[in-house]
Amino acid sequence: MARAPVTSEPDHSAAGKLPAEGTQARRFGKTRSAQSTALLEDYAELIADLLASEGEARPTDIARRLGVSHATAIKSISRLKRAGLATARPYRGVFLTEKGHALAERVRVRHRLVVDLLRALGVPSEAAEADAEGIEHYVSEITLKAFAQFLKSR
Amino acid sequence: MARAPVTSEPDHSAAGKLPAEGTQARRFGKTRSAQSTALLEDYAELIADLLASEGEARPTDIARRLGVSHATAIKSISRLKRAGLATARPYRGVFLTEKGHALAERVRVRHRLVVDLLRALGVPSEAAEADAEGIEHYVSEITLKAFAQFLKSR
DNA sequence: GTCAAAATGTAGTACAGGCTACAAATTACA
DNA sequence: TGTAATTTGTAGCCTGTACTACATTTTGAC
Numbered sequence: 001m002a003r004a005p006v007t008s009e010p011d012h013s014a015a016g017k018l019p020a021e022g023t024q025a026r027r028f029g030k031t032r033s034a035q036s037t038a039l040l041e042d043y044a045e046l047i048a049d050l051l052a053s054e055g056e057a058r059p060t061d062i063a064r065r066l067g068v069s070h071a072t073a074i075k076s077i078s079r080l081k082r083a084g085l086a087t088a089r090p091y092r093g094v095f096l097t098e099k100g101h102a103l104a105e106r107v108r109v110r111h112r113l114v115v116d117l118l119r120a121l122g123v124p125s126e127a128a129e130a131d132a133e134g135i136e137h138y139v140s141e142i143t144l145k146a147f148a149q150f151l152k153s154r
Numbered sequence: 155m156a157r158a159p160v161t162s163e164p165d166h167s168a169a170g171k172l173p174a175e176g177t178q179a180r181r182f183g184k185t186r187s188a189q190s191t192a193l194l195e196d197y198a199e200l201i202a203d204l205l206a207s208e209g210e211a212r213p214t215d216i217a218r219r220l221g222v223s224h225a226t227a228i229k230s231i232s233r234l235k236r237a238g239l240a241t242a243r244p245y246r247g248v249f250l251t252e253k254g255h256a257l258a259e260r261v262r263v264r265h266r267l268v269v270d271l272l273r274a275l276g277v278p279s280e281a282a283e284a285d286a287e288g289i290e291h292y293v294s295e296i297t298l299k300a301f302a303q304f305l306k307s308r
Numbered sequence: 309g310t311c312a313a314a315a316t317g318t319a320g321t322a323c324a325g326g327c328t329a330c331a332a333a334t335t336a337c338a
Numbered sequence: 339t340g341t342a343a344t345t346t347g348t349a350g351c352c353t354g355t356a357c358t359a360c361a362t363t364t365t366g367a368c
Contacts, residue, residue: 025221028196031288032325035189036354042182060315067179072356074317079354091316091364121271122300131297134185138288146276186355190324214345226326228347233324245334245346 031138038137041107042066043080047094048104056093110144111136117147120154185292192291195261196220197234201248202258210247264298265290271301274308 046065050057063073077094080086085100096104114136118128139147200219204211217227231248234240239254250258268290272282293301 024219027284027287028219029221030284031192034288038185039355058315059317065178066182068355069357070316071318071358075355117275118297118300121304123297127294127296130181130184131292131294133181134188134292135289138285138292140281140285142281143272143275143277143285146272150275193325212345213347222325223327224346225328225348229325 034138039076040080040083040085041103041137042133043076044085044096044100044104045107045111047080047086047096048101048108051096057095058093062094107136110139113144113147113151114139116151120151188292193230194234194237194239195257195291196287197230198239198250198254198258199261199265201234201240201250202255202262205250211249212247216248261290264293267298267301267305268293270305274305 043062043066046062047057050061050065054061059073059077060070062077063070066073068076077086077088080094080100081088084097085103086094086096088094111132114132115128118132118135119125123131197216197220200216201211204215204219208215213227213231214224216231217224220227222230231240231242234248234254235242238251239257240248240250242248265286268286269282272286272289273279277285
């Protein structure tokens, strides 16, 4: 098959001049890595929500809203901190950095757009909300624009 | 706050009579578990593809198509076997069980539908294919029906 | 001010999915 | 047929996400 003179397998090289299967591989790879950001996005959005509605975002509340144990929430919050999206003062709650706020806002807008689109297509509100939760993390900018365009011009 | 007299936290109980936050929690939980099936779905679909086009589905080909190492592919194939979706004879390739075939078919139909919808909304083919790869795993039956309905009546 | 309850944090475990490195089987071909 | 290349399989490691169990800090009620 005339592979490159390397030992490893996944094509982490140049990227670009690959045949059909390369395209597919890149697509799947993208999907996978998106999963790791999905959770961060959910947390950022929820924290922004809590901050706005309650004035503070406590790990316990975050855990309850997300349906996970507080331990899990705390660990994920650590990831947020590592990613420079949030800060936290022990027993004083979690806060978003500027970067975190920006992310939360993008996510919020995107979520609304996806829900609105689904509803416009005739999906019942409840299902639209539920599905959007999963879908939103995989909608590219281009697709998002198409959604907005469709909603505007109908 | 009047919690239930249990020690644990995530509400794995009855499910149903919870306030607003319960709904949200259940929604997120669903999203999470969907991720574990997404990969099985991708594999099932790809294996069906290879079986149809090549006559056989070898771990190496699967790995290449998915952009992962063959070791990773083999591990995932083991999961498929454990889930009763596939069988494999060493050095003879991977095969789908009836259940696996059924899943692959459902996934194929759903994928087409999602891509068609995106394209109908004006998303360029390439982006539609790419986004569908992530989106499709989170589209419920209800939403799927709405998509079909929309495509038919436009 | 003390003490119990609640919130928070930490440790240890499990599993999925990813990798590399190495081993073994099969296939291809000289 | 014997050997090299390819394919397949296994082992060990890492990270992310989840859990339970236990420890610690705060808070609140008395």
